[in-house]
Amino acid sequence: QVRLVESGGGSVQTGASLTLSCTPSGRTFSEYPMGWFRQFPEKEREKKRDFVALITPNGRNTTYADSVKGRFTVSRENTKGTVYLQMNNLGPEDTAVYYCAAKSPWNVGNYRFQTSYDYWGQGTQVTVAS
Numbered sequence: 210q211v212r213l214v215e216s217g218g219g220s221v222q223t224g225a226s227l228t229l230s231c232t233p234s235g236r237t238f239s240e241y242p243m244g245w246f247r248q249f250p251e252k253e254r255e256k257k258r259d260f261v262a263l264i265t266p267n268g269r270n271t272t273y274a275d276s277v278k279g280r281f282t283v284s285r286e287n288t289k290g291t292v293y294l295q296m297n298n299l300g301p302e303d304t305a306v307y308y309c310a311a312k313s314p315w316n317v318g319n320y321r322f323q324t325s326y327d328y329w330g331q332g333t334q335v336t337v338a339s
Contacts, residue, residue: 211328212328214231218307219334219336220338221299222338225337229296231292237290239287241311243264244260244261244320245283247259248306249305260322261307268284272320280299282297304335304337306333306335307334
């Protein structure tokens with residue numbers, strides 16, 4: 210069974226840092242662009258997930274949502290197959306369930322849309338108290 214497994218979430222205070230990890234199981238995704246998305250509590254019913262960050266297969270190129278630019282850093286270690294999301298200076302507005310996702314190389318969908326990704330993890334909760 211092919212899975213992505215996120216870890217590293219938790220409850221922190223404003224200004225704290227967290228690093229999320231995404232580890233594949235059942236196969237590797239070294240040739241896949243990897244994305245991070247988040248789902249805010251008020252969007253749970255509609256299952257809407259907002260784009261956070263993307264990293265290309267070779268790790269040389271990254272892109273971020275404006276709301277996290279300068280605070281979050283996405284990286285990957287293809288030897289381990291793991292993708293990371295380093296989150297600094299967290300605020301209550303970052304409280305959400307965070308998901309990693311793999312975008313098939315042949316999927317031409319826009320990387321900012323959750324429908325463009327083919328594999329998803331189960332999510333990890335990040336809660337930031339004010």
